[in-house]
Amino acid sequence: MNHINHIEELTDELILFFNSFSSWENSVIRSSDLSVSEAHAIEALGQHGTMNMKSLAGKLGVTTGTTTVTVDRLESKKYARRTSTKKDRRVNLISLTEKGEKAFAEHHRFHLDLTEQMCACLSKEEAMQLLETIKKINREIF
Amino acid sequence: MNHINHIEELTDELILFFNSFSSWENSVIRSSDLSVSEAHAIEALGQHGTMNMKSLAGKLGVTTGTTTVTVDRLESKKYARRTSTKKDRRVNLISLTEKGEKAFAEHHRFHLDLTEQMCACLSKEEAMQLLETIKKINREIF
DNA sequence: AAAATATACTTTGATAATCAAACATTATCA
DNA sequence: TGATAATGTTTGATTATCAAAGTATATTTT
Structure with missing residues (x-):
């Protein structure tokens, strides 16, 4: 190479x-009835679990200001909720509601289907190799 | 798998x-001094060459209306130009200006560097395999 | 402990990105 | 020729985004 x-x-x-x-x-x-940024936030929360605003912003690759707006909308639509912690009262922990978990599962189903489609055109070995390679890149580059 | x-x-x-x-x-x-959508359009034009609005919209995964706005800005900033064809007078061919080509080369340099970084953490075989796999997925799934 | 600094988040003000639907122009088909 | 289709633009609305300023709470320094 x-x-x-x-x-x-x-x-x-x-x-x-x-x-x-x-x-x-x-x-x-x-x-779906979600906007793109809302869906991405739900995806991050579903995949990595409850986290604070800063981490969520990091996962989404946007500023915390943008994330505030997104979470505001998710909250008003009942997909997510903020919980403040006793330990550090500046922090807001964001978690999915039951409705949010359901939306995540639904969206994730699409991703799983896509991955299955991809694997269907690869051999078992190729697919396993792809997993290893992507993992390596994720760990070492990003 | x-x-x-x-x-x-x-x-x-x-x-x-x-x-x-x-x-x-x-x-x-x-x-850079480009917006995200402008940069993506330049990237598509640089990689695939002159094309009409519809094709560009397709490459970018957005509507032609959105593409009109993007190309308007690229034109006013002198990165791209519209040329009408004799054959079909509805069509606008979009091409990069010299300034646009330069911006493309610069941006593409970043991509090449990233790819090199990725390959640096893979063996030669892994890298070649990754190329083959991604090609297959691009051809057969998307 | 008081003051200074840092951190987590929100708000503000502005701009960019986007869509769907209506529109104008030109091509193609019947 | 007249009807239908295709290419691109405009319009009106909404969403997405940032940088910078602001608020509240923690941590560090003196």
Whole structure:
């Protein structure tokens, strides 16, 4: 993989993969009654569990100000709730309500289906290798 | 890869990968004088060459209305231009100006660096396998 | 302990991003 | 020719976002 053309090619395929994934996700979300940012927040909370505003903002890759707005809407729609802690009263812990958990499960089902589709066009070995590779990249690069 | 837990795990890693990639890209873009949608449009035009509005909208995964706005801004900032064709006078071909090509090259450099970083933590075989796998998924799923 | 500094979050004000639906223009089909 | 389809723009509304300023609480320094 030292060859420059392979780097070029992999780059182009990664960008294409990213854009396709993004389009796919947006169209899945638009078929629900959630906005894109709301859905992403629910996804993060469902996957990683209750967390404070700062961590949630970090997971979503946006500022805490943006996250405040998103969580406000999730709260008013009853998908999530804020809980303050005794230990540090500045902190708000954000957790999913039952409705939020349900929405997460539903959305996650789409992701699982997509992953299954992907694996269906790969051999068992390729799929296992993909998992290992993505894990490595997630741990070591991002 | 038939095991349900592996599907779960791969799904979670893919989502993490996607979110990390997204955050990375956003922070790269914010260090330039382009907005996120402008940068994405330049990226698509640079990678695939001149195309009409509909194709560009398709590549970006947004409506043509949204694309009109984006291209308006790119044009007013001199990164891209519209050219009408004789063959079909409804069509606008969008192409990068010299300034646009330069911005693309610069942005693409960041992507190439990221890919190199990724490959640096993989063996040659793993990297080649990743390329093949992503290609397959891009062709067959998206 | 008081003052200074840092942290977690919200608010504000502005701009960017987006969609759906209506519209204008040009092509194609019957 | 007239009807239908396709390409792109405009409109009106909503969502998404940031940076910077503000609020409240914790921590550190003197």
